[in-house]
């Protein structure tokens with residue numbers, strides 16, 4: 001079989017896809033009676049009952065109204081007119097953005113829209129820049145074809161014994177002299193931090209200097225699902241494409257996202273949609289239109305989605321302190337909201353793939369962190385010492401998973417060769433408060 005260079009890049013699963021397939025395969029086997037697994041590796045939204053009920057009844061309403069006849073014909077590539085008008089009204093009302101349908105394109109999920117932007121606005125001479133690693137592994141696909149992708153390693157700021165924060169490396173960003181597209185998720189997958197105004201202005205400066213486009217991926221941000229405590233400064237700059245999605249608000253299977261930006265970029269994106277998938281699902285677009293028309297999605301976010309993840313984030317920090325070994329130097333990334341806990345096991349023996357393997361043996365999945373340092377030019381030990389832990393499971397499931405992770409950490413530490421001077425005289429001497 002002949003496969004083109006571009007095709008080979010798209011046809012090969014990246015590192016994290018291989019892990020996700022391993023998780024799916026193991027869970028499938030477990031379903032057939034080989035055990036109960038806890039999956040803290042997945043990026044599905046939490047199954048919040050009120051959210052499930054809301055989308056189910058809205059879907060039923062839309063189906064009852066007109067689905068059959070809508071599904072019987074093709075729609076417009078930019079998106080259904082009613083949806084474009086509702087999106088424009090929503091952003092005019094809530095963010096004071098002066099936009100109309102010409103500023104909007106709808107697509108089958110924001111992953112697709114990011115891919116479209118990568119194809120359209122970058123190539124090997126004008127690379128994709130991820131200014132703030134670690135970032136969403138789905139951006140790896142953007143380097144397919146003739147694209148180059150470069151990620152900027154962050155600076156690590158230790159906040160206290162148990163927490164740290166990655167910071168944008170401003171001087172590395174200032175040195176970027178060729179770029180086609182800057183991409184960042186905010187709040188980020190995987191660390192759940194938010195791009196602040198200073199960082200965003202620096203990225204915009206770099207984009208101006210290189211004549212590049214900036215794509216801000218709000219999959220976890222405002223206005224839905226709004227699972228950040230802080231907010232990214234939302235500016236309508238002609239260079240910025242803002243990407244939004246209904247997935248994390250409870251509809252990942254509906255495959256619906258949209259981008260907002262200046263009409264020239266949006267026209268190019270619309271042509272890309274037309275040339276590849278024709279348009280997004282008309283049924284999903286009608287569901288989104290209904291949610292925006294009466295603004296009921298705002299109440300859902302305010303009353304159910306945001307509070308759920310806020311509670312989950314607070315609980316996760318507490319559970320980490322309660323369950324993980326006090327004698328091991330672990331830290332969590334400061335959380336501005338988001339769907340994940342990012343854990344750094346800052347020990348020379350620590351290895352994310354080994355912890356993944358040991359967790360799997362004991363019935364728990366976490367996501368190894370190394371795959372989120374995409375396009376990094378340097379390899380630091382700390383890039384292989386992190387795990388992403390999903391906050392979409394009930395509190396007791398998370399605690400169970402963290403307790404097992406604690407066992408894995410102890411076992412990995414105890415199996416690592418240690419210099420003579422570092423060997424404890426007895427096991428009790430090495431036990432921390434939570435280490436029993």
Ligand SMILES: Cc1ncc(COP(=O)(O)O)c(C=O)c1O
Nearest residue numbers: 109110111136185189219245247
């Ligand atoms: C940061 C980020 N962007 C985009 C996506 C994909 O979203 P969608 O379902 O809208 O394609 C994800 C999914 O996990 C994500 O984490």
